[in-house]
Amino acid sequence: DIQMTQSPSSLSASVGDRVTITCRASQGINTWLAWYQQKPAKAPKSLIYAASSLQSGVPSKFSGNGSGTDFTLTINSLQPEDFATYYCQQYDSFPPTFGGGTKVEIK
Amino acid sequence: EVHLVESGGGLVQPGGSLRLSCTASGFTSSDYAMHWVRQAPGKGLEYVSAIRNNGRDTYYADSVKGRFHISRDNSKRIVFLQMSSLRTEDTAVYYCVKGFKIGLGPTDFDYWGQGTLVTVSS
Numbered sequence: 415d416i417q418m419t420q421s422p423s424s425l426s427a428s429v430g431d432r433v434t435i436t437c438r439a440s441q442g443i444n445t446w447l448a449w450y451q452q453k454p455a456k457a458p459k460s461l462i463y464a465a466s467s468l469q470s471g472v473p474s475k476f477s478g479n480g481s482g483t484d485f486t487l488t489i490n491s492l493q494p495e496d497f498a499t500y501y502c503q504q505y506d507s508f509p510p511t512f513g514g515g516t517k518v519e520i521k
Numbered sequence: 522e523v524h525l526v527e528s529g530g531g532l533v534q535p536g537g538s539l540r541l542s543c544t545a546s547g548f549t550s551s552d553y554a555m556h557w558v559r560q561a562p563g564k565g566l567e568y569v570s571a572i573r574n575n576g577r578d579t580y581y582a583d584s585v586k587g588r589f590h591i592s593r594d595n596s597k598r599i600v601f602l603q604m605s606s607l608r609t610e611d612t613a614v615y616y617c618v619k620g621f622k623i624g625l626g627p628t629d630f631d632y633w634g635q636g637t638l639v640t641v642s643s
Contacts, residue, residue, distance in 0.1 A: 448629035450566075457616055457633035458566065469631070501566055505627040509580060512566040 416440050416504050420513035426521040431492045435500055435516045437485040443506035445481045452515075453498045461500075462487065492518070523547035523632045525617045530637030533607055541602040541637055543617030551575075551595040554622050556630065557602050559613035569615070570602060574623045585611070607641045614638050 417440035427433050437447065445465035450458035460469045462478040465485055475490045489496055497520050502513040529541040543555065556571040570591045571580040579591050590603040600617060614636040620628035 446627065446629075450630075457636055458630075459633070460629065460631050463629050503566075503629060505629045508625060508627045509568050509571075509582070510627055510629070511568065515565045 415509060416443065416507055416511050418502055418504055418511050418513040420500075420502055420516050422516060423514060424517040424519060426519050427492050428521045429492055429494060432488065432490050433492060433518060434489075435487045435502075435518075437480075437487070437502035437513050439483045439485075439504055439506075442482045443504045446504055446506035447478070447480070447485050448503045448505065449476075449478055449487045450501045450503065451496075451498045452501065458501060489518070494520075523619065525619060525632055525634035527615065527617050527634045527637035530615065530639045532640045532642065534643050535607060535609055535641055537607050537641070538603070538605045539607065539639060541604065541615055541617075541639070543600040543602075543634060545598045545600070545617075545619070548619070550598045550600075550619075552623065553619055554625055554628070555593065555600045556618040556620060557591065557600075558616045558618050558630075558633075559611075560616070560636075561610070561613040564613075567613075571625050572600065573625055578625050580625050604639070607639075609641050612639060612641045 419438045447465045449462040452458040466478045499515045499517045524546045557569045572591045588606045593600045616636045617634040618630045619632040622628045
């Protein structure tokens with residue numbers, strides 16, 4: 415199975431900050447990468463697919479980049495509702511696998 | 522609007538059994554493979570099981586192989602996860618998830634249920 419490694423595992427940021435989360439695959443996955451946002455006691459929500467395509471309804475403050483093994487999720491102008499845990503997931507090969515998550519906390 | 526509603530979670534003793542159900546609405550569920558993803562308390566997401574749209578192909582993570590069984594009833598739009606020989610490490614919220622494919626190919630996921638908590642404890 416492909417291993418997905420996220421960094422950092424957590425970060426503290428202030429409202430208005432720009433944050434970047436990194437996801438690395440153990441082997442090349444082209445751009446078959448998705449990002450999810452999960453708030454406490456809620457199900458994950460799809461944000462980005464194909465590494466950089468925004469799901470319908472997701473604000474453009476979220477952006478994804480990368481291909482091969484290295485990917486990033488950037489959140490511009492962090493707002494209170496953006497404080498959550500973010501997961502990457504590869505779907506280049508079966509089974510799909512998730513990164514360990516990055517918790518974005520309020521500084 | 523797509524909805525996935527899980528039920529059947531609860532407290533069970535180690536070695537016991539439980540059957541989870543996922544009822545789908547708002548889309549033609551028989552056109553899609555369906556998946557179960559779990560999340561242990563305070564932990565990340567683990568892909569557990571999947572079933573092809575017609576039920577003929579299934580997948581199980583090594584951690585549950587031989588103990589869990591996935592099935593579906595397309596006439597009732599329900600997907601089941603029968604869990605047996607439960608262990609304390611199976612304690613988690615179990616999410617029913619929809620992907621984009623008919624079969625068991627790799628996919629991302631567009632809709633998740635609200636989850637159902639399974640607690641395995643004596």
